[in-house]
Structures are given as C-alpha cells and as structure tokens.
Amino acid sequence: MTAGASPRSAPDTRFLRAIWTIPELSEHPVTVSRLARSLGHTPGTVSDRIKRLASRGLVEHERYGAVALTPEGKRDALRAVRVHRQLRxxxxxxxxxxxxxxxxxxxxxxxxxxxxxxxxxxxxxxSPEFDPYGEPIPRLDGTVPALLDGPLMTASTAHARISRVVSASKAVLRTLDGHSLRPGATLQVVSWNPSVGVLRVTGPRGEAELGLAAVRSLRTLREPGVQAAFGAG
Incomplete structure (x- = not known):
C-alpha cells in the first residue's frame, strides 16, 4: 500500500461512499435494499459486504434495519467522498x-x-468546493459546503437552475452533456408525460426529451418553504 493512500479496498471504498452519500440526498434511512439499488448489486451481495464492513468496525447494522457508519467508518467514508470528487x-x-x-x-x-x-x-x-457534477467536496475538517437544492421534479417553478447531477450512469451523463444540461445551466419545463416517463424541457441547446433516469439525476436550486409547481405523476 502506498503511504498515505486509502487503507480500504476498492469495493469497501465504494460501499462506504454510498453509505455516506445516500443520506446526503434523502431523509430515508440507508438500508440494504437502497444500497443494492444505488450500487447495482443484489441484496445478497450487499448484505455480505455490510457484514464484512461491520466485522472491521466500520458500520453498524441490525438485521432488517438501517446501516450506519461508525466514527471510523465515517472518517474513511468522508475521505473516500472527498478524494473521489476531487479526482473528478x-x-x-x-x-x-x-x-x-x-x-x-x-x-x-x-x-x-x-x-x-x-x-x-x-x-x-x-481548493474547489464543488466538483464538475456540482456535488460538494467535504473539507478536511469534515464539514461540507452547503447546497440548498432538491430533485428537479419537486422544483418550485417551471424554470430551474441545475445545481448538481447525482447517481447518473454514463449513458445518462452523455444525454445530459449532449443538451448542455450541466450544473449552472437553466432549463424550463415544457411538459411531463407520466405514462411514458418523459419530461420535455427547453435548455441551452433548445428542446430536449429526458427519460426518467435523467430526470431523477437532476437536482435544482430552490428556496425553502415553496411548494412544487409540477409533479412526477
């Protein structure tokens, strides 16, 4: 192991990042099923990895309950998130x-x-505070730059400014990039068709149709206490 490099394996690092990141985007508890969806693994594979992380003192997990980072696990997870986003x-x-x-x-x-x-x-x-996908980079003291945003489909207006792109596959990123829908870009919602899961928007390069995966990856800036202007149906 190179001095100063991560003491964790690549799979452990990826799991720790996911456990830390899920609460960053949602108030729901971190569960095996949520981790499985986030990481693209089966629940059985995730459960086995969680048991190994627990045996190393990095997470706490009761059967059928939530997964939580221990102080040591949180330290390693914060480093993993910081390094990953800085590398971007x-x-x-x-x-x-x-x-x-x-x-x-x-x-x-x-x-x-x-x-x-x-x-x-x-x-x-x-020392950037946000990465190219708009995600905040944890500081060395463990604090994280504040970002008041939420899912695009809960935006308070049909006009929205993209704050970050999260949990997106490479295919989704290519779609968004092709329409210049990156953090900082402004879009206007034209229509939402819940029966086929397609959102029509007008962005920097004109009109675009976004599938559900792309829509779910976009978060937008908002003001607190304002109700959504449209819904996901």
Missing amino acids: CVLAELFDYPWPELSDDAEGLEVAVTDRFMTLAAQRLG
Whole structure:
C-alpha cells in the first residue's frame, strides 16, 4: 500500500461512499435494499459486504434495519467522498477529460492516490468546493459546503437552475452533456408525460426529451418553504 493512500479496498471504498452519500440526498434511512439499488448489486451481495464492513468496525447494522457508519467508518467514508470528487476536478481541469467519463475514471484512481497528492492537486486547482457534477467536496475538517437544492421534479417553478447531477450512469451523463444540461445551466419545463416517463424541457441547446433516469439525476436550486409547481405523476 502506498503511504498515505486509502487503507480500504476498492469495493469497501465504494460501499462506504454510498453509505455516506445516500443520506446526503434523502431523509430515508440507508438500508440494504437502497444500497443494492444505488450500487447495482443484489441484496445478497450487499448484505455480505455490510457484514464484512461491520466485522472491521466500520458500520453498524441490525438485521432488517438501517446501516450506519461508525466514527471510523465515517472518517474513511468522508475521505473516500472527498478524494473521489476531487479526482473528478483533477481529471476535468488538468487533463480535460470528457464530462461523462469523470466518475468512472475517478473511481479507478481513488484507492491509489495519496493524501499528499490530493492536497497538492487541491492547491493547484484553488481548493474547489464543488466538483464538475456540482456535488460538494467535504473539507478536511469534515464539514461540507452547503447546497440548498432538491430533485428537479419537486422544483418550485417551471424554470430551474441545475445545481448538481447525482447517481447518473454514463449513458445518462452523455444525454445530459449532449443538451448542455450541466450544473449552472437553466432549463424550463415544457411538459411531463407520466405514462411514458418523459419530461420535455427547453435548455441551452433548445428542446430536449429526458427519460426518467435523467430526470431523477437532476437536482435544482430552490428556496425553502415553496411548494412544487409540477409533479412526477
């Protein structure tokens, strides 16, 4: 193991990131079934991995209950999230990587890079607080930049500014990129067809039709206490 690199395997790191990230986007508890959907694994595979993480003192989990990070697990998860999102910045800014490919390649690098490398990279980039997908980068002290947003389908107006793109496959990222629907872009909802799961929007490159996976990946800025202007049906 390279000095200063992650002490966890790639699968452990990915699971810890997922356990930390799910509550970032939802108030629902982290369960085996939610982890399975998030990671694309079977519940049995997830359950086995959770048992291994629990045996190492990284998570707490009662059968059929929620999964929670221990203090040591939270420390490792925060590092994993910080490194993963910083690596997206490194690939985008220093290597001009295509936007849809940032996450996959960051995942391949995250267990190999050292803390020293990441510190120098952050300094080189000006210590960004958000990655190219708009996701906040945890600071070294464990705090996370605030971002008041929510799912696109609960936006308070038909005009919305994209804050971040979350849990998106490479295919979804390519679709969004093709329409320039990245963080910071403004879109206008034209219509929602719940029977086929298609949202028509007008964005930077004109009108686009977004499938349910793309719609669910988009989060938009909002003001507290304002009701949704349209619903997912």
